[in-house]
Amino acid sequence: MNHSTEPNRRFRPPKPFRPGEFNVHLSSAIAKIIQRFSSSAVLIAIVGVSGCASTKPLAYEDLPSTSQLKPVDKGHDAFLYAHSNTDMSKYIAVTVDPVTVYAGQDSQFGAVPEEQRRIIAEYMQRQFTEVLSKKWQIVDAADSGTLRLHLTLTGIEKSTPFVSALSHMLPVGLLINSGLQLSDHNGTFLGSVSYAVDLYDAKTGELIYASISKEAPHALDLTSSFGRLDAAKAGVRLGAKHLKDNLTKEHVAALATTASDRISADL
Numbered sequence: 001m002n003h004s005t006e007p008n009r010r011f012r013p014p015k016p017f018r019p020g021e022f023n024v025h026l027s028s029a030i031a032k033i034i035q036r037f038s039s040s041a042v043l044i045a046i047v048g049v050s051g052c053a054s055t056k057p058l059a060y061e062d063l064p065s066t067s068q069l070k071p072v073d074k075g076h077d078a079f080l081y082a083h084s085n086t087d088m089s090k091y092i093a094v095t096v097d098p099v100t101v102y103a104g105q106d107s108q109f110g111a112v113p114e115e116q117r118r119i120i121a122e123y124m125q126r127q128f129t130e131v132l133s134k135k136w137q138i139v140d141a142a143d144s145g146t147l148r149l150h151l152t153l154t155g156i157e158k159s160t161p162f163v164s165a166l167s168h169m170l171p172v173g174l175l176i177n178s179g180l181q182l183s184d185h186n187g188t189f190l191g192s193v194s195y196a197v198d199l200y201d202a203k204t205g206e207l208i209y210a211s212i213s214k215e216a217p218h219a220l221d222l223t224s225s226f227g228r229l230d231a232a233k234a235g236v237r238l239g240a241k242h243l244k245d246n247l248t249k250e251h252v253a254a255l256a257t258t259a260s261d262r263i264s265a266d267l
Helices: 019-053 114-132 161-169 171-182 230-246 249-266
Strands: 070-074 077-082 093-096 146-157 192-201 207-215
Touching (some): 093 114, 114 192, 114 230, 146 207, 146 230
Parallel strands (some): 093 146
Antiparallel strands (some): 070 077, 077 207, 146 192
């Protein structure tokens, strides 16, 4: 009689219950949950603080065009002026002055050192010249049909690199920055740049266009959150593009009409 034999299966008793191990695993799980929620809570709290810290550009007292500027509610522009009888289509070239770093008492550099102000000023010079060269010829002589652009760097807000990057990667940070971008506000812990534009007829010296603006990268721009000056540089690039787009015959005429209406209303 054949008997089938099966391999002996050793009986392994259940592992004895050790309260200490259970407590260790439970503590670890709880710690992870607490860490996740506490990180979000801390981020939300510090985002609230950072949102209050951002400054608005001023009508700086020592700028040559300050008396002609009017406050506007136009995104990145805080103050504007446009000459009422300017035909922008007659200009075919532009000369770009060296960028001035504003030294007035109402400057908005805070604790930004002189060397970093110089870095951003030189970056402005290069970026605005490059962008405007796509629309006008860049020249040195003040001939007919030539504009003269003078830029004044008036303020810098530096990014907080590690915290800014973290706030753009955590889910709660992405949610907050999405809301900030939709409402056209600065991203969390991202810096910015403030500057003034004075645009003249190069031959007559007549002021054609002036503005005071603040530019910052888009709130969801993670690439501008790593270096302390990266956001300010991104703001410079956006500012150059905005100026090029603004300096059309139709746009300057519309600005001049709006300014004239506002003056009449004030009177």
